[in-house]
Amino acid sequence: MRWMGLNEIREKFLAFFESKGHTRLPSFPLIPIDDNSLLLINSGMAPMKKFFLGQAVPPNTRVTTCQKCIRTPDIENVGKTARHGTFFEMLGNFSFGDYFKVEATAWAWEFLTTVMEMPEDRLWVSIYEEDDEAFEIWTKNVGIPPEKIVRMGKDDNFWEIGSGPCGPCSEIYWDRGPEYGCGKPDCKVGCDCDRYMEIWNLVFSQFDGDGNGHYERLAHPNIDTGMGLERLACVMQNVGNLFEVDTVQNIMKHIREIAGVEYGKDYKTDVSLRVITDHIRSTTFMIADGVIPSNEGRGYVLRRLLRRAARHGRLLGINEPFLYKVCETVAGENATAYPELTEKLDYIQKVVQVEEERFAKTIDMGIELLTGLMDKLSANEINSGRRLSGEDAFKLYDTFGFPIDLTKEIIAEKGIEVDEDEFMRLMNDQRTRAREARLAGNVISWADDIFADLKDRHVEFTGYSKYADEGNIIALVKDGEMTDSLHAGDKGTVVLDETPFYAESGGQIGDTGILTLGDAVFHVYETKKTQTGLFLHNGEMVNGMFTSGAKVRAEIDSERRRAIMRNHTAAHLLQKALIDVLGNHVKQAGQSVDEHRVRFDFTHFSAMTAAELLRVEAIVNKMIMSAYDVCIKEMPIAEAKALGAMALFGEKYGDVVRVVNVSGESIELCGGTHVANTSRIGLFKIISESSVAAGVRRIEAATGLNVLALMGEQHDLMVKTAENLKAGSPSEIAAKSAQVMAELKERTHELETINAKIAEIRSNELFGQAKEVCGVKYICASFTGTKPEAVRAMCDRIKAEAPEMIGVISTIFDGKASIFAACGKNTIEKGMHAGKLVKAICEMVGGKGGGRPDSAQGGAAELFQIDEAFAQVPSLIEQMVKKG
Template identity: 55%
Template structure:
């Protein structure tokens, strides 16, 4: 029998083994891919190394080994229901970039798995497989390692050949471990490759030796590579002789924590076991994803995270936990993994806060959504339907924020299916409506005009200057038509061969100014906006105010220098703000949008909660300190790889060319990709002032701020208001806070005195009402109309009447601005005789054209027709008499 090893021991053993074979041990790459838009999340050990495999970049060494964090969500519906599926897992890998190949890879596989110094698995329970045409690998297993031919399995392309479209590819050689008949399917044909759980794949050598041209033609690669993948959890299953990856030591310890919180334990029932596995798997994934910078959102990897957390939260509810609990498991997840991933502990508070915030937000969503879901489900079942309508799923999603994936899962739990096509159709209809709504708002007009290839792209010469002599008019558009000439008063678009006007891009607004034509005819075109079309033409929007302008004319461009300077102040401050937010809040902060206007900026960024007053003060102080430091602002064009090595920050999702413009403030203080215009020194920003900070979407915050002259105007106005307030309070500005506190305390005290007086007066009136109550059977029935009384006062009076007289039935009414508020109360004896306040208030409200409802002892409602008030109150006696059978 082989030796037991813990998961963490196996990870270290593997990496140590391949270090002894000359491999460079690298830490796991982040789960968020770097510069790889083809992947949402890292899903394999080799994925971050694509540039090294393709020869696009030089690897740090020809031999590398890693333990890579991975996320796969393609089979999320199966997680918890099977022993094989998980979203988060670790992939052990040894890699060769043009160094060793099949011979060494296969020998080291066998050595690590069977040598007692290492894992020491039983050799007679291991079965290699090779691609059916790969005689080389077959011969190495047979002749070098010494495996009998009948224990080496040849398999087809589907199992043992790795390729992904065109490009590098090659055969595989896997190793299976026989776990015994107890895990088998019972078939006499059961063997490696069977779908049952008996033969578990523990190793996969990929021999990248061919290039596929995409049409089925394979040629030998000059540089042959080794890409080895081995699931760490799978190896632990074998070494610990447990049933599934959920039973591995580090994973089971997390499940035990889930059990402590939920009270559910493994083996209680199949349903609770599924929930325990889902919660365990998803909280592991979420912890690692957040640590690597992913935040819950409604798209991309953020949606993957949100889906996992919400699915786990729902299964907590199925186990009877109705309050946020996932955040309590994080410490256990970190404890089991911090030996290898030390940043987990460093970011524990942050991870906990993100998950707890998402849980609390989802709790509000699911409570409302579950009620609606239950009602819709009941309607479908009442009709004998087995399919949940896509339109209903869309209603849950659009109106109540209920994720369609969760709806689909709950529908499946009820033995029904979801009309996903119907849901998708509703989603597309919504997109069409949104697109039409945007079109209805209008755009800048004429921007859809095709200028043709004969009109070249405009050259922008506006970084270092605001004026340019000798720009040529290439095209003019007026009234949606290309024209040769325009006269004064005509609105038009003018396209130039060169310009100093910055077109609206990257959140920065366009320059304003003039295009002036000299000579006897002259001409002055006022530019009020500039847009850049897909063909690279700068379209100057505006109106000709004098002279004439025609195609072929030469003009002088003159950007408004005051407006340009104010825009640059705001734009430079935006970069400083980005730097400050990352420093104060953490590296998870990413720009999610911006707007740069003259001395005003709006900056959207990823963050999970509102900034505290202290955090906001830190951010503001850091920006202003950078302004006072007077950092030089240097812009340069660099090859993109050189820019990245310099530490330049790129906008996620943006596409960049081979050469990029980099803005460096303070020799590395803030380095970002940016095509906008900037100041030459941060000191020219002037004063940076935060106006507001608030949420614009889930996981996205917004800061609005001012710079330069606008900040000075705000400060002067605030100071003026301060002096005015101080004068009104008859205090000096420095005394204003204490004076205001004292005044508010006095006002609060006066309010309490007034409320007490009003309450006593109301109770006095209530006593008078009781004295005038009518006897209906054994009950005391009274009605009263109190104009102008608010709801709280009505409730106080009603509570007194109900508690004072157990046999009372009372309806109180208040009128205010053509509206009626009713309160009905019933004492204990009245309720015992079948009189309920909820029923009574509904009856009274209906007579006045309104609605109401509530509990048996107290209920409220409203009415719309004051002329019917007397009739409504008069009906109370009859209502009680009928209920009593009098």
């Protein structure tokens, strides 16, 4: 058995099963596709569920993959042991109603013993205790000695999750040798010691279980196998754990070089190295697959991993962002199988660096707060439970970005627990408040209850091709209750069985317009939709009366609709342009389209430059001027995906979808309304680009007549600016503004000179009021209406010209209080520290402050307590001098 690198092992496995008629599929993304039951792919079989359940047709009845996986339930053990990790690759071969036990066992044995050349005498097999068929195959077909086959119970060798396909499994073990064993005479497969390591699990899905212990045999049984790539590499490289495998060890080596530490000499150092190595593997792959840090879902998993790794970097003495540098090694070590890591490396590194920098801004303050809380708990003998309150843990999460797992890990080192129940209650309260805020004012929050009797009623939307139509009133609502009629002056809701009004969805605002019946008129102010598909025309009866069952004419505001369509189609073109300019990592993260603006949120981790915005704008306008037809078709979702249609992640799509295709340039799944040709958009102008959340940017833009209106507003603004600057015309604004700025700079310089003279005069007055304590002279003074810059200048003069003096001065300016302190050179030698002095004073007045030994500043919340705090300055000086 020769040494073999991890990348070579992966290729050997996939090539072997290709030779057995299997189709090699690339690893599926870590974000599950069309599967909301998982946050992240956690097994080789997970992406195959749709094939096993008959929800999709596989490309072949025989498939082989090497699937990247993330598992985090044991995250607190990662690093503490050498066995736990959050990222791993799972080798697998699958049969969808094709071959079964005979082939699966034979090929598994052939691969291990022939291809990998593993000695047969060190391989063991386990089977389900009632699976005599598997025993016969292993002994008679494969030739395994019966004494090397171990029968195990249902907990170990029977695979099932609830109801559905399930069956017995057979596992192959590697004997690491007696030196890893427990020494017991009966030590064998199944023992809790480290001697026998499971490397391959063959699942024989031959039953359909009802979840209550009843099983029916499947007409077409399946094979699902899984073998950990890193585990197999441990065997082939004769190493003790995954962190010693070649590719993983190379990643750790990069971290060791940055930290300047060695592996294997100190337990705490080893823990941190293992945590960082594992977590940077996970995060690099997750970001490449589209996950971005956030406070919910898979984004929260990513943030936990990154921040836990960053904290362990600090434990190694790394006090600056460094994880982003290690991403390059992760990409390089996995380039052969996952070239997308190298292709997206710049983006991956940017995401990691931004998250590191964000966490670095708060980690020191958070650690300081947590350390103080732990010290109080440790000093409190009465509190024998030593428990951190959920309120404190929530503050660390909400204010300083500490995931609860990170807080638990840090305090566990001191033997302290956290009140997780209280923490979760506060988290749920926060989520509830956010959810209620989103739902506030949304009419459909009550709609589904009111219209329960109409849940099966079909409503025909005709607005894709018509701006006016007729429909029968199937329901009327007033004051949140069903009614038989609406009269002039009534505000309510009209539900029709057929309507041209588009209901708000997919980021597109709903239509407005009128419903009429003779002289009776109902103004529609907004159109919403219930979960069951009813269109709610919300508005006011301005004339006459409507009764339930009547047929009315429905007519939308066509000019408004055309403006909305221009913006919606422009949003599609904008996404295409952003991908062209910024890269394939750009994904839609939200959209709002009305008659005035298009607002488009997208994933990107830095502000766009002026040049990038101009390029995006130019690309969109070029597509508009190219007069591309906008082709809209309904087709099976599989056909749409084959065309490369972009779908909004998290949206549910049926078997048949609506595809909006702009000349092959932009292809998206979309249920909204669009112009027939891009030329009808007219013009496209970006108004702003800004940050919405971590890793999410927003562009607001205008189209068509709104661009002309915007240009008019800007021209009026320029004319007004020219008047205010007393420039002859807008063309002279640049020169005139430069002249005004030069004059302003000169006046500012004159003002600074005057302030300096005032500071000098006041400083001289203060010097004459100096008092003394413990051989140290000090002055305290409070001003109102004096700018902080002038007070800072006074302190600077004290520090420069009075080495034996301390100055503590406050000022209240524009309703804000600032406190400054300066310590002369001689006073510092006696133990004085301006930063500590200001911090102590600010704590007395509800503020924060600090700084260097010679100069410091802070703020105060309780303005009327400043004089009282200043009265404590002599005692504070006395304490410092005595300690010094």
